[in-house]
Amino acid sequence: MEDRQEKISQVVVTAGQMRDIEKRIFAAGMPVVALMEKVAGLIARRIPEVLSNTSFLRGSCIGILVGPGHNGGDALVVARELYFRGHEIWIYSPFSKLKELTSQHLQYAQSLGIPIYQTIEQLPNSDLLIDGLFGFGLERNLTDPIASAINQLNELSVPIYSIDLPSGLHTDTGEVLGTAIRATHTFCLGLWKLAFFQDQALEYMGKAELIDFDIPLVDVEAVLKDAPRIKRITPATALDTLPLPRPPVTHKYKEGHLLLICGSRRYAGGAILTGLGARASGVGMLSIAVPESLKSLLVSHLPEALIVGCPETETGAIAQLQLPENTNLSSFNAIACGPGLTRDATPIVQEVIKSERPLILDADGLNILAQMGAIATLKKRQAVTVLTPHTGEFERLFPDVTDAKHDRVKAVQEAAAQSEAVVLLKGARTAIANPQGAVWIIPESTPALARGGSGDVLTGLLGGLLAQAATKQISVEDIVATAAWWHSQAGILAAQERTELGVDAFTLTQYLMKALT
Ligand SMILES: NC(=O)C1=CN([C@@H]2O[C@H](COP(=O)(O)OP(=O)(O)OC[C@H]3O[C@@H](n4cnc5c(N)ncnc54)[C@H](O)[C@@H]3O)[C@@H](O)[C@H]2O)[C@@H](O)CC1
Ligand SMILES: Nc1ncnc2c1ncn2[C@@H]1O[C@H](COP(=O)(O)OP(=O)(O)O)[C@@H](O)[C@H]1O
């Protein structure tokens, strides 16, 4: 049973897929009315539990917002249940035409004497609103009068709990279709929908939780079988991917050798942070190529690393990679290149792109790649490339793919397909795609990470894990997703202990280990 729950919690679906899954359940004989009763029953039982964390009193007044479809039907069943538990209830039902089941539930609520209002001006005060206006059936932009009603409801300082997703959001892109409910809490029904992981939707979601209503896994599998998977990373999947436990008999080169290429006179700190991120990965051997003038600084921060001082340009960038004797780029299990390089290190980036080793490009590595023409350049690579852009870098790299502000998941899928690289698009909800269209999503993080240097830590951590994955049977995509998950978890833990203001990039490196133990 736990296995089923874990599998369900990893699934992310589009509205179309959810509809197909429901269709199979109904076709198999589950009555629609019974499913609605079950789903709404679960929500009605969950509401008091969520409320018990607040100063909500029994008998308080709850307003129910009812739309024309089955989202409205769910809300009406919730209304009925809460009414019988002694809450004062009123219903806002502004649509004249309702789906049949929804209409029947409305009729019964009316027969119980629950007041029903058609216009926003009539609504009494309430302590809580339940939003059942639209679920995944919303297909067009909202217009007046419902759009302005939603705007007015958002202005009341009353908590709003949304059923399935905040009404007005596009289920797949998370776009606001005209306007949308700003929920304090959202009960996502059955399976996680894509909108929950699109940055633009987050401020509307509030706290999100999944209401599992026992969708059979076979129906999920049947619908998703040929589609590229969108996988939500859970602690179980991430921990399972880490190179733990180590084999008792091993040596440092079997545990991965990472080459970091980073830093310049101007950006020395980035090199240190990248090195500290790599240290936390547990990588067997760490070499760091920096401009000669940074060598002693790096040695003092990372005594265990082999610091390779390189000849530098007049501006203090690496001019030439000068690896130790008997060493070349093929000596490493992975290379991570970019933080703090400046654009003056262009020849270095050109050189590492030619190597046949797994390569991570970040920061200036990405800016230089963009100048070279990302897609054409990457197509020539033999080994795997991992790109770790934030939205700005992403737009420079891939000017012709879907706008990342419109649909981050689609954008990252297109970028990976066109460049044949694994692309990690950073943000509040980091998304990773491979060239085959599969996507990995990091479901939680913290805005505490929105600080200079946190990305450098990720590059080092990811580099160290990728070098280890290369020596073991761990897939590149899984290790990239695991690195991003770990980075977010460290941020979350640090923010819990130190507030969201307390997570500078150096502190973040100190929390990486703590996040696992
Ligand atoms: N059938 C069931 O028992 C179940 C119901 N669920 C609920 O059903 C929802 C999906 O139900 P529906 O497919 O009926 O869809 P919704 O209730 O999400 O809304 C669709 C209705 O809104 C109308 N509509 C769409 N865009 C509009 C716009 N811009 N302005 C005005 N009207 C618009 C449509 O014509 C349709 O009547 C889910 O989100 C969930 O809440 C499921 O999650 C669980 C099972
Ligand atoms: N609002 C946010 N919520 C969660 N994580 C965030 C947020 N903003 C940024 N991050 C994370 O912080 C890191 C910032 O990386 P980046 O933009 O490359 O910064 P830098 O180059 O300064 O190190 C990324 O891992 C990103 O996902």
Ligand SMILES: [K+]
């Ligand atoms: K809703």
